Amino acid sequence: MTNRASGGQNNRPRMSARRKRNTFTTKSGKTIKLHRNLGERMKARRDLAARRKAARLAGLPKSRFKRMLYRLHPKRMARYWFSREGALMAVKIAGVSIIAGFLLLAGVFAYFRKDLPDINDISGNNIGGSIRYYDRSGQTLLWEDYDATKRIPVRDEDISQFMRDATVAIEDKDFFNHGGFDLRGITRAAVRDVSGGGAKEGGSTITQQLVKLNNDWSNEKTVTRKIKELILAVELERTYSKQKILTGYLNTAPYGNVQYGVEAAAQDYFHKSAKDLTLAESAWLAGIPKSPAYFSPYGLYFQQDPEAAAVDSVGRAHYILDLMFQQGLITDGQRSEAKAVDVLGSVHKPKPKFDNIQAPYFVMTAKEQLIAEYGTQLVQSGGWKVTTSLDMEAQRIAEEQVQKGMRQITRQRGDVAAFVAEDVTTGQVIALVGNDVFTADEDKGQVNYARQKLAPGSSIKPYDYAALIENTTDFGAGTVLYDTQGPLQDYPCTNKRRPSANGEGGNCLWNYDRRYSGPLTLRYALGASRNVPAAKAMLTVGAETVQATYKRLSNSPGTPEGENDRGDYKCYDNVQKTSEIPCSTSASIGDGAYLKLDEHVHGYASLSRNGVNLPQTYILKVEDSTGKTIKEWQETNGVEAVRPDTAYIVSDMLADPNASYFRRKPHRFAGWSYSLKTGTTNDQKDGWLVGYSTLYSAGVWVGNTNHGEMTSGMENMTQPIWSGWMNAMHEGKDPVERPRPSGVQTLPAFVIRNHVEYGTVEPSPANDLYPSWFKSDDKGASNQTIDIVSNKLATECTPPRARKNATNASANRFSADQFVNGGRGAQSDEPDDIHRCDDAKPVVTVNSINRNSVSVTINRGTHSLTSDAFPGTVSIVIDGQTVQSYPISDADSGSTRVLSYDYGGTGNKDVQIVVVDSVLYDATDSKNVDFGSGATALKLSTKRNGSKVTFNWSGGEGPYTVYYRKTSENAYKTACSGQNGNSCSKNLSSGSYQAYIEDDEGTKSSFISF
DSSP: OHHHHHHHHHHHHHHHHHHHHTEEEOTTSOEEESSOOHHHHHHHHHHHHHHHHHHHHTTSOSSHHHHHHHHTSHHHHHHHHTSHHHHHHHHHHHHHHHHHHHHHHHHHHHHHHTTSOOSOOOSOTTTOOOEEEEOTTSOSEEEEEOSSOEEOOOOGGGSOHHHHHHHHHHHOTTTTTSSSOOHHHHHHHHHHHHHTOSSOOOOOOHHHHHHHHHTTOTTOOSHHHHHHHHHHHHHHHHHSOHHHHHHHHHTTSBOSSSEESHHHHHHHHHSSOGGGOOHHHHHHHHTSTTOHHHHOTTSHHHHHOHHHHHHHHHHHHHHHHHHHHHTTSSOHHHHHHHHTSOTGGGOOOOOOTTTTOSSHHHHHHHHHHHHHHHOHHHHHHOOOEEEEOOOHHHHHHHHHHHHHHHHHHHHTTOOEEEEEEEETTTOBEEEEESOSOOSSOTTTTTOOGGGSOBOOGGGGHHHHHHHHHHTOSSOOTTOEEEEOOOOBTTBOOSSOOOOOTTSOSOSSOOOTTSOOOEEEEHHHHHHTTOHHHHHHHHHHHOHHHHHHHHHHHHSOTTOOTTGGGTTOOEEESSTTOOSEEOOOGGGGGTSSEEBOHHHHHHHHHHHHTTTEEOOOBSEEEEEOTTSOEEEEOOOOOOEESSOHHHHHHHHHHHTOTTTOOOSSOTTEETTEEOEEEEEEOTTSOOEEEEEEOSSEEEEEEEEOTTOOOOOSOTHHHHHHHHHHHHHHHHTTSOOOOOOOOTTOEEEEOOOOOSOOSTTOOSSOOSEEEEOTTOOOOOOOOOEEEEETTTTEEOOTTSOGGGEEEEETTSSGGGBOOTTBTTBBSOOOOSBOOSOOTTOOOOEEEEEEEOSSEEEEEEEOOSSOSOOSSSOOEEEEEETTEEEEEEEOOGGGBTSEEEEEOOOOOOSEEEEEEEEEOTTSOEEEEEEEEEOOOTTTOOEEEEEEETTEEEEEEESSOSSEEEEEEETTOSSOEEEEEEEOSSEEEEEOOSSOEEEEEEOTTSOBOOOEEO
16 A cells, blocks of 8 residues: 555656646746647637737727728838838738739730730741742743732841841841840830820830731731730740841831832842842841831832932931941941942832733733632732743744734734643643733733633534534444534524524524535534534533533543633623523534633643543642742543543544645644644634644634624634644654554444535545444445435436435435434435426526626526525636636526626636526536736736825726725725826725726726735
C-alpha cells in the first residue's frame, strides 16, 4: 500500500511539468499556449483581428457613413496611409489591381482575337497584284496584267539595301528595337491628336502598317481597329523575322495610283528592278507611301500643279536623306551626292495597260481559263507567273497569214478575221488571233472573235455525220442519202419557189447552188457540202444527239457543267443571242446555231485523235511569287468522245479531195493529209474553214464587225489563211499517218457517176469505209443505167442528159434514207415512165446575135420548161464552155428574149444557144460571130484619185459610152457618153463598182471591177 501510494504521488508532479512546458507566461501574467493545432490558430487569429478592429473603431462614430466622413479628413487620411495598416491596405489594393488588370487585358485580347485572321501570310495577296503571262518557253513575257493593282512581290535579296534603309528611316526608325508597337510613338501621337499640337499622327510602326495593308484597314481609324492592330502586330513579330516583315511591307506599300510594292514602282518609274535602285531613287520612292496621290508623279497633285508637286516631292526625298545620315545609315558624302541627282528627270511616263502586249487575244483567253479554274478573287490576288501554251513561231505565222488575208477579205466586203490552232497530240492551244487588230476601239479592236458565239455554217456538218455513224448500224462512208427536194421536218416544202433575199421565197430546204444532186454517198454529201443529206443525217438520230456528240468532242474533260457554256452549241431565235430555243433542222447546216471557234477547233482535234478528247488548255504552269507551283499541265489519256471507227471514217471523208467541191485542193501537202471543211451562213455573214492533220487542228473565221453581208466565195478568204499556216507548220516535218482502227471495214459502195459539184471528181470509189458495227447486206452490183428524173430504169426514149450509169442499177440498195418514199430508198427496177419517144422537144431559134447579146425565141415541148427538181435554163456556149446561163419558165415559151453575155475571146466562133427543160430534154441553135482580133478588141481600165475615177479604153469604133454600177446595185448608170477620145472621168463615192464600155457598133468590153 505504502509503495502504490508512494508511486502515485511521484507520478503526478511529472505530468504537471509536461503541461507547463506547452505554455508560456508573459510578464503581464498572460499565459500563451505554445503548440496549437490548426483550429486553435485560426480561432486565435480571429480573436486578434476582432481586438484590432475594436481598437481601431474605438473613439470613432458608430455610423459607417459618419466614419467615412471622419476618415476623409486630410490629416487623418495621411496618418492612416502611412500607418502599418494603411501600408498593408495599399499592398492589397495594388495586388488586386494587377490581377484585375491582367484579367481585363486577357479578356480584351480574347474578345478581339477571336474575330481576327491568323497571321500566316504577309504576302499582301488581299491587295491584288500583277500576273505575268509568258510563252511556252517561260522566257518571253507576253503581258503583265493588272487591274486596280499593279504589284510584283519579290524576295528579300531582290530589294536594294538603300530602299530598305530609307524606308526604316522615314517610317519607323526604332523598327529593329521594338516588339511590334512603339508605346512612346503611340503616346506622342495621342497627345498631339488630342491637343491639336501639329499634324495628326498615327504612331504606327512598320509592323502595324503591314497588318493594316494585309487586312484592308487602311481607311479605318477607330480604337477597336487600333487594338486589333496591336494584337496582330505582336503576333507578327513573334512569327516572322524583322527582315521578312520589312520585305512584306515593301511588297505591299502603295507607291502610286496602281503601283503597290517597290518592284512594280521601280519598274514603272525607272524601268529597273528594285534590287538595282540607287540611294537617290530609294529615298525618293520611300517618301511616296505617306500620300501616293500627293507624292507620286502619276498622281492628281502632279497633274494639277506639277511645279509645286515636284518641289514637295524632291523636298521629301532630301528630308529622308537627312534622316538616313542622322541615323548613321549613310555618310555625309553619300547624302550630298544623292541630293545632287535629278530623280524626277529619270522618271518615265506611265505606260498604257496593254503597252507591248504580245498575242493579246491569246493572253486574254488564257486569263479567261485562269479565272474559270480559280475564280476572279483568287486570280486578282495576283503575283503569279503563268506559263502559257503559246508557241511564238506558230503565233507569228498565224498573225502574218491573217494580215495577208485581210486584203481579200476587204475586197469581199468583210473587215475582220480570227484564227485558232491546237496541238492535236496534247490539246494545247498554240496560236490564237482573235481579231486582225488590237486597239482601243471597243467596237472592233478588243473583240476576241475566237471566243464569240458565231454561226458555223456548213463547218458543223462533220458532227451531223459523226452522230449518224456513231448511233446507227446501217451507215458508212458509202451509204446513200438522197439529195432531192421534198418535205422534211421544219421544211414542209409546200411552196417550192427558190429562196429569196427578202424572205418571200419557198419553204423547201435548198442547197447553196439551188440544185439537187440525187443519190449521194456520205463521202460526197459531206465533201460537196450538200444541205439536204446533212439535214437528213441530223433528223435520223435527232438534234439532241448531234448536240451531245459535238459537246463530247469539243468540251474539255472535267469542265464543270455549264461553265461558260464550253463545248456546246446553242440555238437562238434572234441575232442578239438572248433568247435560246431548241435547235431545229436548220442547225444541221449551221443556221441558227452558234458556237465558238476555239471549241470548234478542239472538236475537230478530237476527231483527229480518233475520237479521244483531251483537255484543251492555254496554260502549262502557274507559279506564285515565291516560285511555288500552283498548277502544272500533265499529260492525260483523255476520254473517248466517239468510237475510233466513227472518227476515222469522218476524218477520211473530210480528207478526200475528189469528194470536195474545192477547185483548188488544199488536202495534201508534202506527204501530209489534211481533213477540212468550209462553212458559209445563208446570209453570207460568216465564213469558215476548219481542218486538221494528225499534228495540228486549225480554224479560220471571217466576217464583219457590223454583222453585214459579204460577197460569195468564202473559201477565197479563208483558204489562203488556213493553208498558209498549215503548210508553214508542216514544212520539213515527217508525215504521220492516222492509225486505222482494226474494226473499220472496206465494203462495196454506191458509185456516183454524175457530176456532183464543180470541184468533185467522179466516179466515186466502188468500195468505201464502214464501222465495225455496220450490218452489211448483199452488196453485189451490176452496171445499169437509170433515168434521174423518174429514178427508174432508163429506156431508149430517155434523153442523154437524164441518163446515169449506176452500180446495181440504183442507189436504193445502198440507201438508208428513211425520208425517200417513206422507206430506205426509191425503187428503180421499173422503166422510165416520164419520157416517151413521141414527146415534143423544146425548140430554140436564134433571131440575131452580136458580140455582146443574142435575141432568141424559145418554145416548149410536151413538158414544162422548168420544175423545182430540174429548173429550166437557156445557156450561151462558146468553144464548149458555158459563158452565161439564164433561168426560163413556161412564160418564155413563144416569146423573144434578148440575152447579154460577156466573152473575152477573139476570132470567129460558133455561139450555141442551148435550152434544157424540166425533164432534161434539150434544144440547140447556133450562129457564127466574129469577135475581132486581139489588137482591136475593146478594153476598159480605171484609175482612182480620191473621188475622181478616170476611165481609159482602147479598141472599137467611137463614139463610146461608159456604164457603171455599184456592186450592191442592179442597174447600170452612164458615166460618160458620146466620147470620141480614149478617156473620161467621173466623181464617185467610195465603194466597190463594176463598169464596161460600149462602142458605136454595139460592141461591149469585158466587165471590170474597181
